[in-house]
Amino acid sequence: MRIDVVTLFPAIFDSYLTQSLLHKAIVRGLVAIERHDLRAWAEDSPHHKVDDKPFGGGPGMLIQVEPTVACVREVETMHPTPARRILLTPQGKRFDQRLAEDLAGSDRLLLLCGRYEGFDQRVQDILEPEEISVGDFVLNGGEVAAMTIIDAVVRLLPGVLGDENSSRDDSFSRGNRLLEFPQYTRPREFEGHSVPEVLLSGDHAAIAAWRAEQTQLRTQARRQDLLGEEPNG
Numbered sequence: 001m002r003i004d005v006v007t008l009f010p011a012i013f014d015s016y017l018t019q020s021l022l023h024k025a026i027v028r029g030l031v032a033i034e035r036h037d038l039r040a041w042a043e044d045s046p047h048h049k050v051d052d053k054p055f056g057g058g059p060g061m062l063i064q065v066e067p068t069v070a071c072v073r074e075v076e077t078m079h080p081t082p083a084r085r086i087l088l089t090p091q092g093k094r095f096d097q098r099l100a101e102d103l104a105g106s107d108r109l110l111l112l113c114g115r116y117e118g119f120d121q122r123v124q125d126i127l128e129p130e131e132i133s134v135g136d137f138v139l140n141g142g143e144v145a146a147m148t149i150i151d152a153v154v155r156l157l158p159g160v161l162g163d164e165n166s167s168r169d170d171s172f173s174r175g176n177r178l179l180e181f182p183q184y185t186r187p188r189e190f191e192g193h194s195v196p197e198v199l200l201s202g203d204h205a206a207i208a209a210w211r212a213e214q215t216q217l218r219t220q221a222r223r224q225d226l227l228g229e230e231p232n233g
């Protein structure tokens with residue numbers, strides 16, 4: 001998979017792309033992630049200006065349509081595969097595991113990260129991106145939302161996770177609509193808090209039953225909305 005990220009702040013991604021699972025996936029060639037600084041497409045304007053005041057008045061600034069359209073069109077010509085264009089916005093379709101699985105099936109994603117008050121509407125009208133929201137809250141820009149989507153999608157790509165099954169067993173993965181049971185590791189006791197005896201019993205049937213019960217109790221307590229849903233997939 002190839003992911004292109006259009007942003008005014010490419011440096012935000014520096015640490016994220018050089019750490020842990022994502023870095024390993026890049027090094028192993030399982031995913032390629034390229035950042036594109038939108039300011040580079042405003043060369044001819046003074047100080048590489050990419051934003052301006054909204055017509056009709058109102059607070060803040062908007063990212064202008066010309067550098068954005070020019071950037072997306074040039075980035076897309078850099079690579080033959082057509083890109084699935086995603087614009088991060090609080091007004092978009094809610095991102096969830098099902099959408100992550102859908103996006104993980106794409107050969108190429110292009111993520112458009114806004115700032116300020118967002119993009120000139122003609123960016124949507126001309127480029128017709130899918131608009132995706134990572135939640136009903138407002139961030140200061142699309143970059144954190146883009147990293148969220150990259151994180152959830154890349155881990156689903158074949159070969160990225162050590163054990164192919166581990167993503168399949170995740171909460172919200174295909175078929176799972178309930179929360180995960182509590183997990184424990186060494187030490188067996190810490191500050192008076194002990195590991196549940198059943199997990200030390202070696203009785204796999206009892207352990208499975210306990211975990212199923214804990215999943216139901218935890219989902220009931222925290223996410224009753226999931227209990228009535230059909231399993232995913």
Ligand SMILES: Nc1cc(-c2ccc3cc[nH]c3c2)n[nH]1
Pocket residue numbers: 088089090113114115116117118132133134135136137138139140141142145
């Ligand atoms: N789900 C979600 C997306 C955003 C978002 C996306 C882009 C911009 C640009 C300026 N502020 C932004 C906020 N907030 N919350």
